Amino acid sequence: MLKLPSDFILGGATAAYQAEGATKEGGKGPVAWDEFLEKQGRFSPDPASDFYHQYPEDIKLCKKFGINGIRLSIAWTRIFPNGSGEVNQEGVDFYHDVFAECQKHNVVPFVTLHHFDTPKELFDKGDFLNRETLEAFVDYAEFCFNEFTEVKNWSTFNEIYPVATNQYLLGVFPPSIKSDFTKIIQCLHNMMVAHAMTVNLFKENNYPGEIGVVHSLETKYPASDSEEDRHACFLDDALSVRFLLDATYLGYYSEKTMLALDEICQANGAKYEFLDSDFEIMKKASTRNDYLGINHYQCHFVKAYDGETMIHHNGTGDKGTSVYKVKGIGERIYKEGLKRTDWDWLIYPEGMYDILIRIKQDYPDYNKIYITENGMGYKDEFDDGIIMDKPRMEYLKVYLEAISKAITDGVNVKGYFLWSLMDLFSWTNGYNKRYGLFYVDFETQKRYPKESAYWYKLVSETKTIV
Numbered sequence: 001m002l003k004l005p006s007d008f009i010l011g012g013a014t015a016a017y018q019a020e021g022a023t024k025e026g027g028k029g030p031v032a033w034d035e036f037l038e039k040q041g042r043f044s045p046d047p048a049s050d051f052y053h054q055y056p057e058d059i060k061l062c063k064k065f066g067i068n069g070i071r072l073s074i075a076w077t078r079i080f081p082n083g084s085g086e087v088n089q090e091g092v093d094f095y096h097d098v099f100a101e102c103q104k105h106n107v108v109p110f111v112t113l114h115h116f117d118t119p120k121e122l123f124d125k126g127d128f129l130n131r132e133t134l135e136a137f138v139d140y141a142e143f144c145f146n147e148f149t150e151v152k153n154w155s156t157f158n159e160i161y162p163v164a165t166n167q168y169l170l171g172v173f174p175p176s177i178k179s180d181f182t183k184i185i186q187c188l189h190n191m192m193v194a195h196a197m198t199v200n201l202f203k204e205n206n207y208p209g210e211i212g213v214v215h216s217l218e219t220k221y222p223a224s225d226s227e228e229d230r231h232a233c234f235l236d237d238a239l240s241v242r243f244l245l246d247a248t249y250l251g252y253y254s255e256k257t258m259l260a261l262d263e264i265c266q267a268n269g270a271k272y273e274f275l276d277s278d279f280e281i282m283k284k285a286s287t288r289n290d291y292l293g294i295n296h297y298q299c300h301f302v303k304a305y306d307g308e309t310m311i312h313h314n315g316t317g318d319k320g321t322s323v324y325k326v327k328g329i330g331e332r333i334y335k336e337g338l339k340r341t342d343w344d345w346l347i348y349p350e351g352m353y354d355i356l357i358r359i360k361q362d363y364p365d366y367n368k369i370y371i372t373e374n375g376m377g378y379k380d381e382f383d384d385g386i387i388m389d390k391p392r393m394e395y396l397k398v399y400l401e402a403i404s405k406a407i408t409d410g411v412n413v414k415g416y417f418l419w420s421l422m423d424l425f426s427w428t429n430g431y432n433k434r435y436g437l438f439y440v441d442f443e444t445q446k447r448y449p450k451e452s453a454y455w456y457k458l459v460s461e462t463k464t465i466v
């Protein structure tokens with residue numbers, strides 16, 4: 001049986017908008033998602049898991065089940081309801097209370113400043129396409145660094161690539177724009193500049209603790225050995241993985257990245273604007289990241305494709321309905337013989353191992369890595385308080401084994417945050433795609449440990465992947 005290091009953190013991950021609920025309570029300001037979801041009418045972000053009121057219970061459950069880290073995000077609009085300006089003391093107090101509870105139970109908080117929830121006021125002015133938002137984000141971060149001195153682990157952003165593509169390629173996040181590569185690339189770049197500005201501020205003011213960024217890094221493989229498929233794979237990887245890692249650890253975009261970017265832009269009639277001053281900021285920050293957070297759930301096999309963009313997002317759990325063909329990049333295919341979830345996410349733990357090894361090889365100054373999200377969306381069956389989630393346990397086991405192997409092969413991975421601590425609200429899937437170690441009855445808000453929670457406890461206590 002494979003082992004994990006004795007000081008390895010085995011945590012659970014959440015995000016403010018997906019866990020807290022109470023979107024109109026405690027003086028919280030609006031985010032674009034409120035209106036978007038209301039108009040869509042499919043599902044509501046309230047009550048989610050009601051973490052806003054249930055956090056003492058959730059943190060107690062962490063302690064009870066050997067979960068010694070919790071990843072959570074601060075809702076920017078609980079602190080600054082309009083994105084900047086006046087502070088909402090009730091929101092500040094709420095997070096102090098949460099962190100105090102963490103401390104009481106020896107659960108280390110890993111805090112993300114932005115997890116898909118830009119304040120509505122800034123969002124309506126262009127979100128991160130507008131440089132005003134970058135400034136406002138840094139001010140908000142500075143406020144948090146000064147205020148929440150009990151927090152020692154900070155992440156600037158959660159998943160910059162999915163922000164850019166869900167907002168401006170798939171259109172499944174507000175403002176629901178499709179196939180606008182000018183916006184995609186500018187959003188990726190601007191958020192990386194905002195990340196770098198924040199890291200520089202953190203380091204120049206000598207705040208105690210560590211800072212990093214959380215990227216969604218899904219390994220890409222060519223669908224076949226043909227030159228065309230290998231090229232499509234190169235393009236897909238360049239935009240979704242290499243671009244962000246270059247920005248984070250080099251402070252510029254390498255020649256390979258720029259080649260791919262220009263090809264994608266040409267095919268899609270897109271352009272971008274990167275300022276020299278941006279690169280100065282990024283370069284300075286590139287050696288200052290204390291850690292890299294990796295969210296990794298699946299990988300993609302990419303095939304050459306020369307048609308128009310056609311995407312269908314499987315947000316219902318109807319297996320086999322996903323379509324992902326992108327003009328100027330390629331097509332993501334189902335690889336025969338590989339298992340996938342009901343939402344068509346490929347289960348391929350080699351992808352986890354390969355991305356970890358690649359970071360060590362290509363970006364040797366990465367310092368250390370936390371797996372900040374990994375887990376399996378599943379239609380759990382609730383049987384009189386008992387939830388047997390074998391497929392999730394099998395998924396977690398093979399992914400943890402891949403991490404253990406990467407550690408043995410020299411990658412410095414310090415912890416793992418399972419997505420998700422408890423069942424949560426999922427942005428584009430609502431409430432039937434459950435990920436939690438704890439089943440949440442969303443009507444009563446009662447928590448029930450799933451079979452996987454007991455298994456995770458054993459792994460955490462023995463550091464053995466049983």
Ligand code: BGP
Pocket residue numbers: 015018158159162216295373377419425426427428429433
């Ligand atoms: C990541 C996000 C999380 C979470 C997770 C699962 O991309 O950081 O917020 O939602 O994916 O995704 P989904 O809920 O779409 O299944």
